[in-house]
Amino acid sequence: MLDRVVHLAATLEAGRAADRFNARIASGFAVLALLLAAIGVYGLTAAEVAGRWRDVGVRLALGATRQQAFWTILRPGVVALAAGISVGLVAAMVAAGWMRSLLHGVQLDPPVLLGVPLLLIALGLAAASLAAVRLLRADPSETLRRA
Numbered sequence: 001m002l003d004r005v006v007h008l009a010a011t012l013e014a015g016r017a018a019d020r021f022n023a024r025i026a027s028g029f030a031v032l033a034l035l036l037a038a039i040g041v042y043g044l045t046a047a048e049v050a051g052r053w054r055d056v057g058v059r060l061a062l063g064a065t066r067q068q069a070f071w072t073i074l075r076p077g078v079v080a081l082a083a084g085i086s087v088g089l090v091a092a093m094v095a096a097g098w099m100r101s102l103l104h105g106v107q108l109d110p111p112v113l114l115g116v117p118l119l120l121i122a123l124g125l126a127a128a129s130l131a132a133v134r135l136l137r138a139d140p141s142e143t144l145r146r147a
Contacts (some may be wrong), residue, residue: 034116041124045128058144074128077125
């Protein structure tokens with residue numbers, strides 16, 4: 001009997017190994033989902049800006065400044081990002097409330113609720129800005145011929 005003496009801490013750690021594994025798998029899927037969302041935001045924003053080549057070319061040819069054209073390009077992206085982030089935050093809060101009624105200990109995580117939207121906003125603004133700068137560097141007449 002004394003040859004099977006095990007520390008209680010080791011027994012408890014072994015019992016929690018499955019929970020830790022499940023938490024790591026769930027965290028991995030969450031990171032993958034965030035990566036896919038980031039790629040989607042970047043792709044949609046860049047495609048929306050690229051679709052406005054002709055519009056921006058006309059504005060520049062008619063005398064708009066580069067700054068005015070930049071904000072013309074960036075404004076719809078900012079509005080879409082704000083709407084998406086708002087809907088996402090409300091949906092997260094509703095889902096957390098629903099999950100709280102089903103599972104014990106589920107609560108809102110403020111760092112995640114702030115960090116993920118900020119990351120997606122930064123990525124969306126970066127995508128729109130990079131595409132807009134590329135568009136604005138082009139000659140307006142070349143832009144009109146190309147579109």
